[in-house]
Amino acid sequence: MTTVFLTGFPGFLGSALVERLLDRHDDETTVTCLIQSKYRSQAETKAEEIEAEHDAEGRIELVEGDITDADLGLGEAYDDLQADSVEVYHLAAIYDLTMDREPGRLVNIEGTRHVLDFAEGGNVDRLHYVSSVVVSGIYEGRFTEDMLQEGQQFCNYYETTKHMAEVLVQQRMDEIPTTIYRPGVAVGDSETGETQKYDGPYAFVEMLLDQGDNAVIPAPRGASDAEFNLVPRDYVVDALGYLSGIEESEGKVYHLADPDPPTTTELIKTFGEAAGKSRTIVVPYPKGIVKGLLASLSPESDLLKSGGLEYQTWGASFDCTNAVEDLEGSGIECPSFDSYAENLVDFVRENPDIDEGAMN
Structure with a gap:
């Protein structure tokens, strides 16, 4: 029996993608998910739910392993x-902007590298690799889908590892038929707001919900000019599910990002409207002075390690030509941020205790 091999289950994107793969493939094809032993119970529950919803009993197989092992921890x-x-769909990664170097590496x-070895040795029809727009680092200007090594620097080790990993993938595209997907900053579902983790832009939501009718939010100078590229989970998964099923996607890189994103200031004010604020005031501050103050008071602060201030004045914008062209006619397009911001805010308001350490 043939199978589709996937890493990153039962994570935020991986769980939703498995549903698309079951629907696309015939009943004789299974989806084999490589899982860590600590997620066994969670994975079994999620697999049972998906199989029941999609009339796919027995089509999700769970195998325990570890991508850090040369044999993926699979042994015989x-x-x-x-x-x-x-x-092969490779989604598994540590997504933590403050990660330590060794586990990140x-x-x-x-x-x-180990997943690439697995794909090449098995002579698969296609490897689908989920990268990230953060491979752009602190590049200034329009970052296209065919760009990667542009001499850019990086804000944190997460960005560095994602860049280095994609370099490995691109170096072996002559040997392995491959498609690469670079999502923007992923947030909850555009319809339900559902997410597994509050990070990144959710800090703005939490600050807004903690204030009264008139809210004041600090942002670095330059936030009114810098794009903040968010994408809801359902767009990323729908696009990935569709693009991975067409022959034209082989050998391409796709920016699964918002072609018309808000600026950071616009994003904050839209969140304010969604939170029901009569007025949201964005107060600019000098980023350099704040960074220096943080470094003197707390050199190991998470804000410094994460490069969080840099994302609010991100210098890169992302060209989405490949994604827009190849999704044309599919009915799949990135929704505008203002069309789903209220759903994100409502979910946070109704679910204040989401585990920040949830698997992504």
């Missing part, structure tokens, strides 16, 4: 699974 099962796999870089 490695060769048979490699031979049976017709496609092992998972995001070496883990990707």
Whole structure:
């Protein structure tokens, strides 16, 4: 029996993608998810839910392993699974802007190398690799889908590892039929607001909900000119599910980003409207002085380690030509931020205790 091999289950994107893969493939094709043992119970529950909803009993197989091992932790099962796999989807990564170097290197870089070895040795029809727009680092200007190594610097080690991992993937595209997807900053579902983790732009939402009718939000100078590129989970998964199923996507890189994103200031004010504020005032401050103050008071602060201030004045904008052109006619397009901002805010208001350490 043939199978589709996937890493990153039961994560935020991986769980939703499995549903698309079951629907696309015939009943004789399974989806094999490589899971960490600590997520076994969560993965079993999620797999049972998906199988019941999609009348796909027995079509999701869970195998325990670890992408940091050369054999993916599969042992004797490695060769048979490699031979049976017709496609590989690599989503697993540590998504933590304050990550330590060694676990980041092992998972995001070496883990990707091991998945590449698995895909090449099995002669799969396609490898689908989920990268990120953060491979642009602090590049200034229009960052296109065919750009990668532009001499850019990076805000944190997460960005560095994602860039280095994509370099590995692109170096082997002559040997492995590959498609690369670079999502923008992923937030909750555009219809329900559902998410597994509050980070990044959710800090603005939490600050707004903690204030009264008139809210004051600080942002670095330049926030009114810098794009803040958000994408809802359903767009990323729908686009990935569609693009990975067409022949034209082989060899391409896709920016699954908002072609017309708000500026940081616009994003904050839109969140304010969604939170029901009569007035949202964005107060600019000098980023350099704040960074210097933080460094003197707390050199290891999460805000400094994450590069969080840099994202609010991101110098890069993202060209989405490949994605827009190849999604044309599919009915899939990135919704405008103002059309779903209220759903994100409502979800936060109704679910204040989401676990910040949730798997992504």
